[in-house]
Amino acid sequence: xxxxxxxxxxxxxxxxxxxxxxxxxxxxxxxxxxxxxxxxxxxxxxxxxxxxxxxxxxxxxxxxxxxxxxxxxxxxxxxxxxxxxxxxxxxxxxxxxxxxxxxxxxxxxxxxxxx
Amino acid sequence: xxxxxxxxxxxxxxxxxxxxxxxxxxxxxxxxxxxxxxxxxxxxxxxxxxxxxxxxxxxxxxxxxxxxxxxxxxxxxxxxxxxxxxxxxxxxxxxxxxxxxxxxxxxxxxxx
Numbered sequence: 001x002x003x004x005x006x007x008x009x010x011x012x013x014x015x016x017x018x019x020x021x022x023x024x025x026x027x028x029x030x031x032x033x034x035x036x037x038x039x040x041x042x043x044x045x046x047x048x049x050x051x052x053x054x055x056x057x058x059x060x061x062x063x064x065x066x067x068x069x070x071x072x073x074x075x076x077x078x079x080x081x082x083x084x085x086x087x088x089x090x091x092x093x094x095x096x097x098x099x100x101x102x103x104x105x106x107x108x109x110x111x112x113x114x115x
Numbered sequence: 116x117x118x119x120x121x122x123x124x125x126x127x128x129x130x131x132x133x134x135x136x137x138x139x140x141x142x143x144x145x146x147x148x149x150x151x152x153x154x155x156x157x158x159x160x161x162x163x164x165x166x167x168x169x170x171x172x173x174x175x176x177x178x179x180x181x182x183x184x185x186x187x188x189x190x191x192x193x194x195x196x197x198x199x200x201x202x203x204x205x206x207x208x209x210x211x212x213x214x215x216x217x218x219x220x221x222x223x224x225x226x227x
Binding site: 004035040042044090096101103104105108109 | 119124147149151156157158159160161164166205209213215217218219220
């Protein structure tokens with residue numbers, strides 16, 4: 001049981017480059033989300049999706065795009081990387097039960113450095 | 116707006132001693148509360164949650180948490196700490212609409 005798989009684990013980008021962080025889950029979870037983790041700032045929600053074809057913005061969406069064409073995959077695209085996007089990115093998934101009381105499963109993270 | 120506060124950046128305890136990691140929250144309506152643990156270079160792992168019912172919630176690895184509605188707190192506890200409990204701990208609150216907010220995290224260090 002793979003759970004939530006993120007690729008790549010590490011990435012260095014130059015300012016202005018674009019890239020896609022991949023996230024896949026095999027638990028048939030409807031809800032998927034992307035967070036960034038910065039020192040002393042906890043986890044901040046970037047984008048989320050409650051099912052295939054449905055996405056919405058979170059707390060810090062600027063500079064990022066997402067799409068959800070299948071239940072399993074939820075890629076995060078950086079359109080034009082900036083040093084401020086240097087962070088650790090986590091993908092998470094969970095059952096989208098009414099009331100939202102199910103726990104989230106997290107990937108191992110992607111450590112991104114923008115130079 | 117909902118929020119989570121973890122007032123201690125760092126908690127240090129000796130192995131075998133009880134530990135407490137504090138969390139207070141603010142949310143509209145009834146809260147769903149979670150604790151997650153993060154080991155170095157890993158993703159977050161679920162420890163326990165409070166949804167409704169008994170105020171004392173038991174979770175993985177011997178951890179428990181006490182929900183206190185009047186104090187809007189959800190402190191994480193363990194009767195006897197292990198060196199292997201050393202990690203970064205996150206408290207999170209979720210509202211009925213499904214919006215989650217995480218605290219900034221508390222680093223727990225258990226010394227032999």
